[in-house]
Structure formats: C-alpha cells, structure tokens
Amino acid sequence: MKTYLITGGAGFIGANFVKYLIKKYGLSAKIIVLDKLTYAGNLQTLENELDKIEFIKGDICNRELVEYIFTKNNIDYVINFAAESHVDRSIESPEIFLKTNILGTQNLLEVSKKAWLIGEDEYKVGVKYLQVSTDEVYGSLGDTGYFTEETPLDPRSPYSASKTSADLIVKAYIDTYKFPANITRCSNNYGPYHFPEKLIPLIIKNIIEGKTLPVYGDGKNVRDWLYVEDHCKAIDIVINKGTLGEIYNVGGHNEKQNIEIVKIIIDIMAELTSKEIKYREVLKTEVGNINENLIKYVKDRKGHDRRYAIDPSKITSELGWYPETKFEDGIIKTIKWYLKNQQWVNGVTSGNYQQYYDKMYNEARQNIIK
Template structure:
C-alpha cells in the first residue's frame, strides 16, 4: 500500500487531489499535513474524513521536527507538495510570509525527505517528490506565444518569485543528489473548494450578495483556465509515470479575458438565480502592481509523454463551479 504525504491538503487543489486519489485507488494511504491558515478548510475534506486510509496532521511545513517525525513513523512513497502562500495581492503587501512558507518550507521538506530516503548513499526505489508550481514563474506573455518547459523563469511578483526560487531548489536536489523529483506548472485553476479571494469565487460570492465586483485595470488581462479535477488527473499521471527530474506544464486551453469571465458568471446568475444581478456590479479599479498581461501554457510535453488531456470544457466547468458555490454557501 503506497503512502502519500500531501502538504496543504485542506486547501483548494490539495483537497480536490486527495478526494480524487482516494476515489480512484483502493490501495493507498494519504497523510495530509496542513497548517490550516485562512485558505485551509477541513470542510473541504468532509466526504473522506472518516476514511481509514486518510490521516490529517495539523502542522507547518517549516517545522523540521514534525516533518522528520512523519517520515520516521511512516514509510512514505510519494510527497506531493501543494502547501504555499499563493495570493499575489497578499504577497505585495507582505512578501516575508511568502518567502518563509514557499522557500523555507520547501527546503525543509526537501531536506527531511532526503534524510529519510538516503540509505548508504543510495536512494530507495519508488520514492518521489512532486513540486506543485505555477505558470506565473515564467512572467508575462505578449499577444502571441506560449510558455514551454524551457521558457526562462522571469517572475514579477513576490509570490511568483518565491515559487520560482522553490522550483530551482527542487531542481537542484535532482541535479546534486539524484533525488527523484518532478515539477508541475499549471495555469489558473477553478472549481469547488477555492477560497473566496480568487477571481471566480469572489465574483460568484459578490453576485450572490449584490456587492461590487472589482476589476483590475481594463480587465483585459488573459489567463488560461484549467478545471481542478483535470489538474488532479495530470498530477496523478506525473506521480506515477513522470520521468525523474522533468518539468511538466499543465494547461486547460481556455484563455479568457478577466472581464469576460466576470461577465459570464453575471450572465449565468442573472438567468438562473437572481435577475437583479447585472453588469452594473462591475467596478474598474487601479491596476495591480506588476500585473502580468497574459499567461498561456503549451502542454504538448505532458500530452505526448503521459497521454494527459484536459477533459472539462470551460463552458461546462464554469457552470459546475457556480452550482457548487450555490449549493455550499
């Protein structure tokens, strides 16, 4: 029975991944290490909280003694590192927290993993470390072109810079110690369990409460949107079949202007929930500092090597997401 150590498993993507894995596999154990900061919520895992294959540990990835103890007491086969501070606006206001969690936390997890796995200068077979990163480490694109795994890192915010630094550390553990690792870099995720500060759940929540919806600048920043369950399926393929030391970009092929996302949500709620919700709720505000104009993922590598393709179209995914928030107010 393979044992997974999942960090940040009470958050948005982590909780979806845990639920997906326990539903797909019968012969696995999952240990969920989560500090339960503002974006972590155990309600996200209500459906599996009594599953005997699942165990929750409240703690910080920066806590060396705690992480070492987890490795001592459990024969861990895979580490999937979701835990991170991830909101750009918060990183602009308080960069130090992002450096501590995203860089120092990653170093601690890498070192504890290395110490647990290293035996007589040889690595155990079947142990792997997966770093869940972001396309934001590549910086910003113009109107044309896409991010590939070979695109130079060029982050523009304290958040993306901290993730880029963490990625380089993970790569160095492969280059220096031959430690089995993979790095995944995904586009913007959406779906159930996402915290309300992000664009899609913020828009849904403000519509339902007749609050103004703030739009940075002209609203023409472009993001590639990936349904969270498609992301979970991609991570599963990387965990099991990803070539050691490789980076895999994961994208949804759904590039949208931010303003169009907001208008689509308003339209759905207006037609299906509340006629008083209209585009009059939109408020254009001063643009975010260092705001990247466009992200676009080239996912040819993971398609070719691991036969992964996004399955949920944006038209279907956004409706399912809105319905989930309506059912889980």
C-alpha cells in the same frame, strides 16, 4: 499500499487532490495530510474524508515534525501543495511567502532525501517528490506565444518569486543529489472549494449578495483556466508515469480575459437563477439586478502580469494527459456547486472555518476521556 504525504492538503487544489485519490484508489492508498491551517486551509473541505485519511496540523518548516512523520510512516510520495499563494497578500507581506514557499520546500526536500537515501545518489525504489508550482514563474507573455518548459523564469511578484525559488531548489536537489522529483507548473485553477478571495468565487459570491464586481485595470489581463479535477489527474499521472527530474506544464487550453470571465458568470447566474427556484432562493438580491452594471473597474494590482498561456504538449505527448473539461462546462459546474454549498462559503467568509479544527480536536479528546 502506497503512502502519500500531501502537504497543504486542506487548501483548494490539495483538498481536491485528496478527494480525487480517495475516489480513484479508495483504501488501497494511505493518505497523510499535513496542513498549517492558515486562512487558505479549511479542514471542513475534508470533513467527509477525515475517516479515510490521517490529518496532522503543522508547518512544513518544522523540521522535527516532518522528520517524525517520516519516522512513523513509510512515505512513498510527497506532493507539496503547501504554499502561501495569494498574490495580493504577497505584495503586502512578502516575508511569510519567502519563509513558507522557499524554506518550507527545502525542509521537505532535505527530510525526504535523508529518509529515502540508501547509497551514493541512490534512493528507495518507487519514491518521488512532486513540487506543485505555477505558470507565474514564467512572468508575462505578449499577445502571442505560450509558456513551455524551456521558457526562461521571470517572476514579477513576491509570490511568483518565492515559487520560482522553490522550483530552483527542487531542481538543485535533482541535479546535485540525483533526488527523485518532478515539478509541475499549472495555469489558473477553478472549481469547487476555491477560497472566495480568488476571481471566480469572488464574482459568484458578490453576485449572490448584490455587490459590485471589482475588476483590476481594464480587465483585459488574460489567464489560462484549468478545471481543478483535470489538474488532479495530471498530478496523479506525473507521480506514476513522469520521468524523474522532468518538469511538466499543465494547462487548460482556455485563455480568457478577466472581464470575459466576469461577464460569462453574470450571464450564467442570471439564467440559472431565473429558471430554477432552488438557485433563486440563494440570492440576496433580485434576479433583475444580475447584469453588467455590477462591474466596477478598480486600480490595477502592482506588477499585474498581462497574459499567461501554457503549452501542455509535453505532458500530453509523453504521459497522455489532456484537459478533459471545457471551460463552458466547467464554469457551469463550478457556479452550481457554489450555489448549492452556501454553508461552506459562509463558513469561509465569516472565518468560522478556522475554529473547525479546534472543535474537532476537543470533541476527540472528550471521547477519549469518556
């Protein structure tokens, strides 16, 4: 049985990865989730998985806690999703991004190295650390070209600078200590359980509520969209088959302008809610109000990168991964999920999800006392 330490496992991609592991491996894998449960961590997302995992509320910067986890468990894999990841928040408050994303990563690396080291530059067989990074470390592209693993790093925001720094620390451990690690850099993920501040869930939420749809600048910033389950499959493949020390770009072959995304969601939601009562009942507005008149262009974000586009040919040719979900299919699945799971969305929006851990912890204590 392999033991996974998944940091940030209550966040969007991390929680989807936990669900993917359980679905694929069942009880043949031991899963430990370490999450600080900040605004982006939602334990309710893992509510149906809590009996199949070990959950620990804590900070990856806490050396004593991480060492304790390694002491009590024979950890085979560390997958580091834990990160402050909202670009707008990094512009307002950079310091917390630097602390978590850089120092937290170094803490995980150091504890892992000490636990796995068995000789001079020699480690236990089969162990691996995987740093989940982002295409934003490459900066911005022009109208043509793609990010490859050889593209120079050129971050433009405090968030991307902190992720770039973390990547460089991982690479330093690989080069200096021969540490068994990989780095993956993904394009924009979308799918179930995405925090409502992000573009796609925010547009869905605002349409449901009949609110305006904010679009930065002229709306022509381009992103490459990757369905989150396809990303989870890529991570699993890199853990099991990736060559130690290598970096793998994970992209979706789905380049879209932000304004295109907004218009696509408008069209799909107008069609779904007009045809099916179960979706129409979710709306807090009239179906006829779902149109492009909701779009409102707002002041552009500071340092807003114009275009991201990833070339995933390396992970495809070397490991056999490819994005299986076409955007046309993935966006419909995503919209339907949000329409069907308004209780989850409302819990996140209201902030009630942040009390879920305390409620669960108190109930567990009461059961022990009884």
